[in-house]
Amino acid sequence: MRAISGLWRWRHNPLRRATDLAEAWVALAALLLILVVTPVAGVLVGGVAQDALQDSVRNQRASRHLVTATVNRKLDRSPLDADPETSTGRELRTRVLAHWTAPDGTAQHGSVMASLKDPRSGDRFTIWTDAQGHLVARPLDSATATTHAVLAGFGAALLGTGLIETARRLIVWRMVRRRYARWDQAWDRAGPDWGRTGTGS
Structure with a gap:
């Protein structure tokens, strides 16, 4: 929600910088990925784990007496x-x-x-x-195997959320560093005459 409100706030604001809008878009993209991709990843990982564990249950039941x-x-x-x-x-x-x-x-x-x-x-x-x-x-029972598969799915979704949020923070950090570097260059261009009287300003 913060990303959406951020986009709306910067839409026609005269103080808006390009990096402000870019940060809001990055946040919105991260939010959409978390809401769409991570549940799908969790379901896929949980399904694969469920199939593998249920195969293991069947094999153990057949081989253990x-x-x-x-x-x-x-x-x-x-x-x-x-x-x-x-x-x-x-x-x-x-x-x-x-x-x-x-x-x-x-x-x-x-x-x-x-x-x-x-x-x-x-x-x-x-x-x-x-x-x-x-x-x-x-032998492993079917209910325990299902529980492990569900936990694997939740774990994959949480891991995906963590990776997306880490990527978002890294991108924003780099954008802020770039902004600070541009500010430093602007201050350097202003030179030693900054704030002095009679320098043409």
């Missing part, structure tokens, strides 16, 4: 394990030695984090593995 593991014994706590006194019930996990059968039928065993409060030998819990039975992270 939920299997049931059986506790052999509880292992000593590691310094990297969550503190049971500061963890919520959802985050509480205990390191155990367990065994499980991989989707390809091979027997596997190893140290895993179990979502059991007080694991005992024979307790069962679920873990995510690949086709060979190696532990993997839980």
Whole structure:
């Protein structure tokens, strides 16, 4: 709005300089770019991110399997394990030695984090593995992928806005520097006679 009011103010003003009008036009162009280009960029980036993330969701669902593991014994706590006194019930996990059968039928065993409060030998819990039975992270779900895509779109729009505003400020800064340089040249042309009496002025 400031750019539009600036253009209107300088339209027929006798004190208007060419640089004043140019600054107002630069501001208006930046405003239009921010209002038109950055939302489009955000939508495009968000759409590309959504497609890529949903492909990743499908691939992870196809390659990761939920299997049931059986506790052999509880292992000593590691310094990297969550503190049971500061963890919520959802985050509480205990390191155990367990065994499980991989989707390809091979027997596997190893140290895993179990979502059991007080694991005992024979307790069962679920873990995510690949086709060979190696532990993997839980697959990305569709809602989380969509959230990441939306955030990527917002980030692209904000980045575009920042770049446009930076370009506007740089252009105006250069215009002001040029104006100051012209003022310096005008003062130099006035020379040492500026303000003296009897110099023909």
